Amino acid sequence: MKPAPFDYVAAASADEAVAALAQHGDEAKLLAGGQSLVPMLNLRLARPSVIVDINPLKELDYLREADGRLHVGALRRQRAVERWAGERLPLLAAALKHVGHVAIRNRGTVVGSVAHADPASELPALLLCLDGEVVARGPKGERVVPAASLYRAPLTTSLAADELVTEARFTPPRSEAGWGFAEVARRHGDFALVGAAALLWLDGAGRVAGARLAFFGVGGTPVRGAAAETALTGQDPSAERIRAAARAAAATLKPEGDIHASARYRQDVAAVLAERVLSEAWTRCRKTS
């Protein structure tokens, strides 16, 4: 199908984009990579009357490390971040490999995926796992929204209709941390039925100094596996402890069933994937310590 007609505004500045959003409210949609929005336009699932294109804002096409954080501008494409992350932040690179295909990632942006808030997509869960936050610019200026208070429901965030996310910030783990990433999907490149990402790092005595676990595809928003993080921290890691922690985290999930998978299946797979990614993370940090 073809999109319904709309007006097109090529924003000349971030402030102009925000002003257009403020003027048109719910009738306006931001266009960055377009890999989620344009399919919705083509299928007429979305019928905005105005498209505000931020692609002219080359100043938002950046990636930099500062203050111990990775700052990704709103126009940095997923493919470019994937290439950068290969050795610097392999958890992010592993997750990005599952985002569509190369042709999709050549256009799709990290910030767009984070802000689109599809509960089955990888990057919102990565933002949670990597203690991330976003910078939102609105008519009254900028504010910072932590990942933990960003996601409200499927495709719904705590951002206002007149706010533009200019930057996503990720906190890379300390260098000795191990990582794990896994997802189950019908086909490669499809949205995940269930996915999980983990980090684990040890103290000098070999005990777990910190752990991060995040799930996607198991509810209306990405979910932190806090039960597993708490259960493992301060403990000597073992296969049994990791299994118990993974099951405890999966037990707190409330996935819904749909045409692709039942709720029970998703919960079972979440436990398996949590165990897998925490085990991978443990293996990788043993190698580096």
Add this chain to the structure above:
Amino acid sequence: MTREIRLAVNGQPRVAHVEPRTSLADCLRDALDLTGTHVGCEHGVCGACTVLLDGEPVRSCLLLAVQAVGHAVTTVEGLAPGEGLSPLQQAFQDKHGLQCGYCTPGILLTAHAFLRDHPAPTPEEIREMLAGNLCRCTGYHFIVEAVEAAARAAAGHKPA
């Protein structure tokens, strides 16, 4: 509601009149008569409409034509220099890497950019590259062989 846009397609400056909602794929086919770009699913899944934007494969069904202003677009018509086939196209013919041909332009452009970045790919890398393009005729085996053959041919032409 149409507006005039100026594009660089296959190295040539082109002018088209499009609505803001016109996809690059429809602009190429309907306004510029470049019907080698095929439209399949229109939501980014099938890969038939893949073209190169500044040398990188993108879905032309997920790009508004107005967004392509200022960028270099390459379609399947621009793959071969002058008459005849490009080495990759020749390999597809030699290895029977196509049957109905609907998916072929998108696969050729995807593989063209892939071979530029991976001159000596493994079969796994070729399969991963192809994962973003659906083909309902070939079962993919001959496509993988065609890409391998094109890589070998390119390596053979290089000075030792």
